[in-house]
Amino acid sequence: MRKKHGDIFTIQAAGKFVTILLDPHSYDVVLWEPRSKLDFNQYARLLMDRMFDVKLPDYDPNEEKTMLRMTLQNQNLSSLTKAMSFNLWNILLSDPSRTSLHWKEDGLFHLCYSTMLRAGYLTLYGNEGKDYEDVSGQAKDRANSLEIYNEFYKLDQLLMKAARSILSAGEKKTFDSIKRDLWKLLSVKRLDCRANRSVWLDSYKQHLVDLGVDEEMQTKAMLLQLWSTQSNAGPAVFWLLFFLLKHPSAMAAVEGEMQTIFGSRKQTIGQVHGISQEKLDNTPIFNSVLNETLRLTAAPFISREVLQDMLLTLPDCREYHLRKGDRLCLFPYVSPQMDPEIYEEPEKFKYNRFLNADCTEKTDFYKGGRKLKYYTMPWGAGINVCIGKFHAVNSIKLCVFLLLRYFDLELKHPDTKIPGFDKERYGFGMLQPETDVVVRYKLKDQ
Template sequence: MDAALAVLLTAVLTLIIGKLVLFRLRCPNAPPCISGWIPWFGVAFQFGKGPLEFIEQARVKYGPVFTVFALGHRYTFVTEEEGIEAFFMSKDVNFEQAVQQAVKHTVSIPAKVFYKNRYNLYVMLKGKMAPPNLHIFMKTLCKELHEFVEQLGTEGTEELHDLVRHIMYPAAVNTLFGKDIWPTSRSEISEFEEHFQMFDEDFEYASQMPVCFLRNWSKSRQWLLKTLEKVTSAAARTNPSKSESKTVLQHLLDTLPDKHFAPNYSLLLLWASQANAVPVAFWTLVFIISHPDIYKKIMDDIVSVFGNAGNDKTEISQDDLKKLPLIKWCVLEAIRLRSPGAITKKVMNPIKIQNFTIPAGDMLMISPYWLHRNPKYFPDPDMFKPDRWKAANLEKNAFLDNFVPFGGGNHQCPGRWFAIMEIHLLVVLFLNKYEFILLDTVPKESHLHLVGTQQPTGPCRVQYKLRE
């Protein structure tokens, strides 16, 4: 038996080495490849322990363009500005091909169904959540946030990330999916948060690995899909005829020809609307509270708009938010500093970047984490400097150059302006109502999540009390 196993391992390793040699012969100008020695897994274990540190070490050793072999795929990283134009503009790279397997693994939408519906759904979401239409959500979102902020009481001590999550989850879900059709009791919300947090935490691993390795994640996904079957059914029954009265979920149902996959697309919408917004809101508050000069300036601005009393249910309008640009700058600066490690497209035909030829089949990755630390575009890149956003033409919805957390070209996140407004509004409501004291040192970001915005590591408790 031992001899047979040894022969099998030898054959497997010979096959892998042979394929690598043949690949190098076919693609002599390919970037340097970090492949490891474990069949199929490659360097997945080392990479998964700390993706951002792994990328940085590879940059130092191999330069700004290199390939990582993990879980049967080749990921070619472009970690500086070289190749950005090719990534966003080249017709030889494809976004849909890059994400189809992730969509299939995480929400069980087949590739053919995904291709058939992606464009129409993207156009619908981009239109409904565009800046001119944000006023449609504003009143409802403000009311929902007030309702859940009220549950905090007059004072308390809590983990800031938990506090933000407990407020944002139900408020955003009720706004986008419809309050009357979503479970709203405290126990149901708590159960939902528990399953969604499990689904979100292992989303990146589930996008690449068989779900048999992620049993708890799989159970949470099934729970969410079962819940969303009921939600989408109720949304369809109560779907109004007037477009302005519909929720985003009901617009999705109208756009989707095959209603069989409505729960799956709803889960994808749910994850897209929550996974990054909660961490960004957390980091925005952490940065503000831990910078006394910025905190004081923001509070002076809030008092100038709303007065000293922060205990009532102030209705906040878009015009009010425009009078508080520093908070929006803080949101964008938090996004810059805590953006995901990489975003991806699939190389369909060989493309040249620097002196390398990236072969067809590679997943081409750019790293917002490192692009946002390029001192050419962001002086003092590791510092939290919200004033740098004065130079952006935000009135015309234009970001600073090289700011790419939402993607670029024709595949930017359609909900980016809603997310920024949502976080802006939450921060204003929190700071208008409560005084905050950070009880722990500023936490470090976790490097476990490559695709999603970095979660905090270590405690980050805050003490809050009603403003006087």
């Protein structure tokens, strides 16, 4: 479509006219247009209802983000990072089934998605007991988080169809049954009894109370937030580890950096959980690997509903008429992320693509001879930028660090090809593989 029609064109999809804009130099025009003309709220409310049966009175996503932003940053970020490190340690290194010196096989996607969702859930929604190092509490957390993950994964297989309203009658029945099971597990009464709840959780619940939402709808909103906060980090860890396993030079560079930053593998549990934000930030090679991974595998749509007939004026003075009731959509995965004018061989993984020669972050990328403000957009942009980015990045680093530091990990079949993408996932954040990749892992000899 882009080759034929250029970087802005209109299509008809599901009876609705959608204008697609693929020029990253023009994205700010859309991102900062007043909400009286271009609005995200209507589409957000539609998806919340279709996917999770959530209806919130006077719901304003931007107001909600503003209110919750500080619960995921600054001092709260430090608390979340410490909690995430404890919970990852519990899932990965306190589970007898995983800490064998003998080789064990698993799907890499299953390993990464289950680990990140379980630890992320415990970090935000709380633990069975207050003491992270209590053996009995750890076992209960592993059992509870595994139950949550197993049910959530079944739901996740149907969510994209639910978002597009294409579930069959049988699938709809199954989908509703799984949601009911998850609502029981995530009921606000049950969550109120958990220890170590995050400031984010308590603030979000109070926000719902302030909106006048009853307990039943609060519980449904907790499932919505589990998906919103936990559905992307696991797939990101999967793709990052898969690329490292397929590119030995990248793996060696990351492991060398981790050795420099984090020191000996024989650290105590207290030293691991005491990793400072300064150390987590001082990983330019890993940051480049993560940026490259997300460039290749993050594919969210940035959508706006057109609320009034309007003229969209692009920076190059081109003008386009948009009709009230239509939709405007940016798809950064096509451009800038996979644009051959911006990135040489954009389909290939290059771990140092976002590194300068002096190992500082590379931010100078060009299109049409002009430097780009938006050269990759996995976290969104403008008022819709992900408020949990810093927590997500810390969590991804901690998970990869623990897996590579304490486990021998390898592809069962070294010649495994990069799996195709599940095309249903385009538009909803991180892409997932069509098929899993079998790996072998065992605890390293200390």
